Amino acid sequence: MSKHHVTTTINGEPTEYLCETQQTMLDTLRDVLGLTGSKEGCASGDCGACSIIVDGRLVCSCLMLGVEAEGKAITTIEGIAEGDKLHPVQQKFLEHAALQCGFCTPGFIVATKALLDENPNPTETEARYWLAGNLCRCTGYDKIIRAVMDAAAEMRGETVR
Amino acid sequence: MNYIVSDLKVVGTRPVRPDGVDKVTGRAVFAADTRGAGMLWGKILRSPHAHARIVSIDTSKAAALPGVKAVVTGADFPDIPSEEAFVGEGPMNFRDLSRNVMARGKVLYEGHALAAVAASTQAICDQALDLIDVQYEVLPFVIEVEAAMAPDAPVLHDDLFTSGVEPKATKASNIAKVVTFKKGDIEAGFKDAEVIVEGRYTTEPVHQAYIEPHACLATYAPDGQITIHASSQGHFMIRAYTAKLLGIDMANIRVNPAEIGGGFGGKTLIYLEPVAVALSKKTGRPVKIQMTREEVFRGSGPTSGATVEVKIGAKKDGTIVAAQQVLKFQAGAFPGSPINPGCMCGFAMYDLPNVDVVGYDVVSNRPKVAAYRAPGAPITSFAVESLMDDLARKLEMDPLVLRQKNAAKNGTKTHYGPTHVNIGFEQVLAAVESHPHWKTPVKPGQGRGLATGFWFNIGGESTAQVHVNEDGSITAATGSPDIGGSRASIGMMVAEVLGVPAERVRTVVADTASIGFTHVTGGSRVTFATGMAATQAAEKVVDELKKRAAMIWEIPVEAVDWHEGMAFPAGSNAGAFEPLDLAALALKAARTGGPINAEVALNAQGAGAGFGAHICDVSVDRETGQVTIERYTAVQDVGKAIHPSYVEGQIQGGAAQGIGWALNEEYIYNSKGQLENPGFLDYRCPVASDLPLIEAVLVEVPNPRHPFGARGVGEVPIVPPMAAVANAIRDAIGIRMPSLPMSPPKVRKALDLANGDD
Amino acid sequence: MPKVVISGNVGQRFTGGLAEFEVAATTFRRLVLELEQRFPGLGQQVEEGMAVAIDGEIYQDAYAAVLRPDSEIVLIPKIGGG
DSSP states (O other): OOOEEEEEEETTEEEEEEEOTTOBHHHIIIIISOOTTSOOSOSSSSSOTTEEEETTEEEEGGGSBGGGGTTOEEEOGGGTSBTTBOOHHHHHHHHTTOOSSOSSHHHHHHHHHHHHHHOSSOOHHHHHHHGGGSOOSSSTTHHHHHHHHHHHHHHTTOOOO | OOOTTSOOSSTTSOOOOTTHHHHHHTOSOBGGGOOOTTOEEEEEEEOSSSSEEEEEEEOHHHHHSTTEEEEEEGGGSOOOOOOEEEETTEEEEHHHHHHHHSOBSEEOSTTOEEEEEEESSHHHHHHHHHHOEEEEEEOOOOOSHHHHHSTTSOOSOTTOOOBSOSSOOOSOOSEEEEEEEEESOHHHHHHHOSEEEEEEEEEOOOOOOOSSOOEEEEEEOTTSOEEEEEOSSOHHHHHHHHHHHHTOOGGGEEEEEOBOSOOTTTTSSOSSHHHHHHHHHHHTSOEEEEOOHHHHHHHSOOOOOEEEEEEEEEOTTSOEEEEEEEEEEEEESSSOOSHHHHHHHTTTTBOOSOEEEEEEEEEOSSOOOOOOSSTTHHHHHHHHHHHHHHHHHHHTOOHHHHHHHHBOOTTOBOTTSOBOOSOOHHHHHHHHHTSHHHHSOOOTTEEEEEEEEEEOOOOEEEEEEEEEOTTSOEEEEESOOOSSSHHHHHHHHHHHHHTOOGGGEEEEEOOTTTSOOOOOSOTTOIIIIIHHHHHHHHHHHHHHHHHHHHHHHTSOGGGEEEETTEEEESSGGGOOOOOEEHHHHHHTHHHHTSOOEEEEEEEEOOOOOEEEEEEEEEEEOTTTOOEEEEEEEEEEEOSSOSSHHHHHHHHHHHHHHHHHHHHTOOOOBOTTSOBSOOSTTTSOOOOGGGOOOEEEEEEOOOOTTSTTOOOOOSSGGGSSHHHHHHHHHHHHHSOOOOBSOOOHHHHHHHHHHHTTOO | OOEEEEOSHHHHHHHTTOOEEEOOOSBHHHHHHHHHHHSTTHHHHHHHHEEEEETTEEESSOTTOBOOTTOEEEEEEOOOOO
C-alpha cells in the first residue's frame, strides 16, 4: 500500500504528513502526528471523545479519513489554549470541577468551543442537545453544563469577577 | 491525630485540581497515548461462539503474513492451578482469571479471547487474525440465570459442584454456590405480620461503560525486566496478576500508572497485560494493545443480570416484622458474582427482627462479571426499594415515613451480623424531609419516587510519602491511581496538616518501583485509606520539621509549635525567635539531618459505611413510553467532604449511571448467544440531553476512624436510582415496572397491558 | 469471653451449623488460630475469604485487632467494591 501525502493546517500550523488510505483522521492525529489529545472511545462516531473542528464544523475525527484533511483548517484540543493562556471554556471546566477522569474532556472542550462559536448565548437545553454527542460516564453532565453556561456568560462579557 | 472539630483552612474548600490543566489541554497521558521505540501493535482473536470446544488452532498462516512478528494462544501461557482469591474487587480463582485472559480448551462466551498477534500496524493485525484457523465444536449455550440453573441446562464446567449445600453436590452444575443469611425466625415473623407484599424483579447485564477502552503498552527487555504502562484502577494489581498468570517474578515487573479514563470497578482486574508481555517477549519489542469499543463490550466484564424475589411483612403501623429475599445472580463464564453483597445490602438500611436471604451464584455463557460500583447492591436495592414503595402504598403511608419508622441507627443489628456503628442514615432521611424537592408538590402529569441505599466502603493497604523539596514546596506521592480527583483531596489533607495553601502541594501517583504497595482505587477507599496514610505522613513531616527548628534554635523540641506552615517557639520562655517557614527549614535540611520526608504504610480498617436517599420526579410520554427525568436530588452521608466539588461529582456520576441502568442500558443477545449491541449507539448510556441538573446534598456525619471524618462516597450513589426511577414511574402512570431496563418499548407494553389492549 | 457470631451458611459449614459461640482469643490473629483448631478449615476460610466486624467496624485483615471480653465479633464474607 502506498501512502498519501496530505497538506493541511492544524491549529494554525501548516502541516504535511503521509497517511494510509483507510487511516482515519483520529488515527492520523494520534499515531502519525503524535497529537494524542483527541481520544478513541468508540471509533464509530458515538462518543465524541475524538471531536475536532474542521473548517469551523464540529466533526468526529474517527468518522473522517486522514486524506480528507487536504486543504482544510483543523482545530484539535491541542490548539484551544493560546500558549499557556487557557481558553475560558478550559478555565471554567477547571473551576467547576467539570471533569473527573478527564478522558472525555478534550472532546467536550472542542465541542463546547464549536457551540459557542456558533451560538454565544445558548440556553441550558440548547447546550445539552449540542453536547448530546459527547458521552461522559463520570460526571452525570451537571458540572459540565454549569461550566459551559458560565464560560458562555464570561465570553459574552457578562460575568462579574 | 484527629481534625474532625478543627477550624479547617484547606479541607472543605474547592481548589482547582493539580492535574487539571493537563486534562483540559489534552496533555494528560493515558495508556493508549504511550509509545515505545520500535513498537508493535497487538490484537486479540475472540470467539464468535457463546460456548464451544476448541478442537484446534492453526496459527501458521497468520504467522507467515508479512509484518506479523508473533502469535500466541493459550498454549503459550502456564496452566495455572486452581487457587481461590479475592481478585481486584471480587471473588475469583486465578485459574479462571488465566483462562478468561486466554481461553484454554473451551471458549465460554462470545468475545472470549483465544489467540493474539503482534504486527507492525493495526491493519496487519486485523488481517492476521482473519488468517488464524480455529476449529470449534459448537456446544449448546445458556445465558439467562434461571435457565442456567435448570437441571437440564448446558453445563459450562464439568468440575464445578455447587458449594454451600447439604448433602454435598455430586453432579456438575452451573450453580457455583448458595449463600444464606438469617436472623430471627422468619416464619414466626410472617405469622405476626398484618400486611404482606411480594415482588419478583429482573435485571439485565449492564456494563460500566467507561469511555476509555482498556489499553496497555508492555516491554520485555532482554534481561527479563518488564515495563508496563497501563490504564487501570491498580498498578500493583496489574503487577501481581501479570506475574501470577505468566509464572514470573513480580520483582521483574514495573508498572507505570497511566491516567485512567474511568473504571467503576471494571478495571480492577486484568485482560491485556499478560498477553502484551507474552507478545513482547516473543518479539523483543514493545507491544501496545488497546481494545476497540466492541471488544470492551464483548470481551470485558459487565455486571450480573439477575432475578430477585422479595417478600416483606409489616404491622399496620408500618413496623416491618419479616423480610425475605431470594437472589439469583449471573457470574458470567466463571464463578464469582457479587452475590454476597447482594444478599447483605438490600435490607442493610433497616432494623428488622426476622430476615431470611438466600443467594445463588450462577455461571452462564456471557463475559465474566467484573465489579461495577457497589457490586450487587444496586440490583438488590432495586428489588427491595420497589417493594418498600408498594408496601407504603398498601399501608397508605408516606414512603419517607415508612423508611424512617424502620431506619437502621447506631446499635441496629444487621441481618448479616454486625451492629451498625457511626452511621448517618437517619440524618440522610431528615435531610430528605426538609429538602425543597421533597416539600414541593409533584407537578401535574409527573410522578415522584424515593429510594434509599447502602454500601460498606472498604479500607485496605495504602502507602503515602510526603517530601519537603529544597525550596520548601511539598510533594505528596501515593500509589492510588486518580480516577476522580483524588490527587486534589490527598494534596488538600497534606496541606491542611502542614498549614500551607493547597497550591503548595504537588500530588503524584508513583509507579510500583517507587512507592510501597497500595490496594486498588476502588471500593470507595482512596480518600479514606490513602488519605489516612498521607495525613499521617504529613504529621510525621511536621514532627521532623519541629525537630529541625529545635536544633536551629537550640531548644527542646517540646518547645516548638507548628502552625500556618511555620515553626514557632512555644512561648516567650522558649526564646524570642523569628518563626521558620518551610522554605527556611528546607534550606537548612542538609545541616540539620538530611532530607525531610516521611512515608507511611498502613492497612486502614473501620471504613465508615455510607447511606443515600434519592428523590426522582419523572414524566412519562404515554405515546412513546419514554421516561424523562424532570428533577433529581441525591442525598448522601459523606462523613466529611474533603473537596466538596469532587464529592458532588461522585454522587452525580453514580446517579447518572443508575438512571441509565434504570431506563435504557442492557445487553441484548441474539438466538446464537451473540451480543447485538456492542457499541454506544445501541448500548444506550445517558447523554447530556437525557438528564437535568442533579442536586447532590452532602450530609456530614463524621467517621471517627478517618482523621478528617471522611467516608467513602463513590459507590453509594449508584444504589438508589433504579428504584427511585421505578417508584416515580409507578407514581406517574400507576404501573409497577419490575423489570429493568424500563425502556420505551417495555413501558409502552406495560401501558397497553394496563389498558387491556394486549 | 468474646462471642463470635457467624452470619450465613459459608462459615457455619465448618461449625456444623453452630452460629454463635465463645472464644478465648484476645486478638484477631489468635482468633483465627483458635477457630482453625476448633473447626478445621474455618480459620483458613476466615483468612482467605472473610472479613470480621468487631463491634460493628469491619476489618478485612488485621491480626493485631484487639478483641475485648465484651466485643461483638461477626464473621462476614469479604467485601470488595467497584
